[in-house]
Amino acid sequence: MATRKLLLLPGDGIGPEAMAEVKKLIDMMNADFNAGFETEEGLVGGCAYDAHGQSISDADMDKAMAADAVLFGAVGGPKWDGVPYEVRPEAGLLRLRKEMELFANLRPAICYPALAATSSLKPEVVEGLDILILRELTGGVYFGEPKEIIDLGNGQKRGIDTQVYDTYEIERISGVAFELARTRSNRVCSMEKHNVMKSGVLWKEVVANTHKAKYSDVELTHMLADAGGMQLVRWPKQFDVIVTDNLFGDMLSDVAAMLTGSLGMLPSASLGAPDEKTGSRKALYEPVHGSAPDIAGQGIANPIAMIASFAMCLRYSFNMVEEADRLEKAIASVLDDGLRTKDLMSEGMTEVGTTAMGDAIVAKY
Numbered sequence: 001m002a003t004r005k006l007l008l009l010p011g012d013g014i015g016p017e018a019m020a021e022v023k024k025l026i027d028m029m030n031a032d033f034n035a036g037f038e039t040e041e042g043l044v045g046g047c048a049y050d051a052h053g054q055s056i057s058d059a060d061m062d063k064a065m066a067a068d069a070v071l072f073g074a075v076g077g078p079k080w081d082g083v084p085y086e087v088r089p090e091a092g093l094l095r096l097r098k099e100m101e102l103f104a105n106l107r108p109a110i111c112y113p114a115l116a117a118t119s120s121l122k123p124e125v126v127e128g129l130d131i132l133i134l135r136e137l138t139g140g141v142y143f144g145e146p147k148e149i150i151d152l153g154n155g156q157k158r159g160i161d162t163q164v165y166d167t168y169e170i171e172r173i174s175g176v177a178f179e180l181a182r183t184r185s186n187r188v189c190s191m192e193k194h195n196v197m198k199s200g201v202l203w204k205e206v207v208a209n210t211h212k213a214k215y216s217d218v219e220l221t222h223m224l225a226d227a228g229g230m231q232l233v234r235w236p237k238q239f240d241v242i243v244t245d246n247l248f249g250d251m252l253s254d255v256a257a258m259l260t261g262s263l264g265m266l267p268s269a270s271l272g273a274p275d276e277k278t279g280s281r282k283a284l285y286e287p288v289h290g291s292a293p294d295i296a297g298q299g300i301a302n303p304i305a306m307i308a309s310f311a312m313c314l315r316y317s318f319n320m321v322e323e324a325d326r327l328e329k330a331i332a333s334v335l336d337d338g339l340r341t342k343d344l345m346s347e348g349m350t351e352v353g354t355t356a357m358g359d360a361i362v363a364k365y
């Protein structure tokens with residue numbers, strides 16, 4: 001049986017606590033289901049800086065490049081506020097994204113039935129919600145040149161950012177969107193602002209051409225990104241996969257995140273291009289939340305975002321679709337049973353710590 005190579009980068013704060021619960025799942029899947037996971041561990045973020053003065057070492061970078069998938073916890077914390085900018089904890093994650101060329105960021109917004117009642121929106125709006133926002137991660141206005149502040153004299157300055165997208169960048173992200181849609185409800189909504197942006201005109205055109213050339217079985221719609229934000233809050237269940245650029249994706253995925261309630265619930269995946277020979281892609285999976293220094297070390301962190309990120313890893317890196325479904329059902333089931341970490345607590349529920357939540361999910365799997 002093929003081995004499946006995982007690099008674990010737990011990081012700082014609650015990262016290691018959440019990762020410990022994923023390790024239990026990996027051990028169980030190896031022991032009971034002969035899953036063949038081979039794990040290595042590395043350092044990233046503040047702990048890496050403490051160990052060797054870099055936010056990620058070249059050796060760990062090499063391990064990330066060689067792994068089938070990377071599981072990433074979280075980085076940072078007040079302890080490292082004063083470290084030089086180039087070696088700040090977040091630089092480790094940015095280096096991973098850049099060198100692994102992770103251009104496709106997947107952010108699912110799923111509302112577990114047991115949590116619909118405590119959402120900030122009406123239960124009927126979010127109940128059964130299962131959408132996926134696909135954000136382009138390596139291009140657009142965050143990286144385009146020129147990018148500068150010019151002194152115009154007379155006390156006036158000019159800040160400049162440039163939105164740049166080339167055809168190939170839009171083709172590859174829309175390809176991922178259509179492929180993902182085929183494994184879901186087969187619908188893609190592309191969001192841009194072609195009414196005011198040239199890059200938006202090109203975006204819309206290239207998405208439409210990619211659709212026509214290779215994916216005409218998938219239903220494609222286009223929406224202006226501002227209207228999209230409004231629709232996302234009004235009736236999110238109209239969407240399946242939303243594909244959009246780096247900036248709009250940053251905002252829309254945060255909006256979508258709030259539809260589901262807690263930060264402690266949200267997984268993400270970042271994927272690279274498929275290898276020409278093997279078809280496999282580089283991939284990194286991480287919870288949306290950060291290192292939560294305020295609760296680190298107390299055993300109260302919610303491990304579900306990290307565990308759900310591992311479920312995405314099973315689905316997208318190893319094509320273990322049944323196993324991913326089963327793990328997501330195990331999460332839903334412990335919530336149905338009324339187990340809640342502190343961040344999810346509401347009246348009548350049973351409060352549990354990180355370890356007990358992890359154990360309950362392992363037991364349900």
Ligand code: ATP
Nearest residue numbers: 076263264289290291292293294295301302303343
């Ligand atoms: P970063 O800049 O790394 O994203 P942040 O300060 O923006 O960090 P988080 O570290 O995610 O955000 O923390 C925001 C708040 O949410 C904190 O109060 C934290 O305790 C809480 N929080 C985040 N993740 C979890 C979790 N898994 N379980 C419980 N509470 C969490």
Ligand code: MG
Nearest residue numbers: 288289290291
């Ligand atoms: Mg944050």
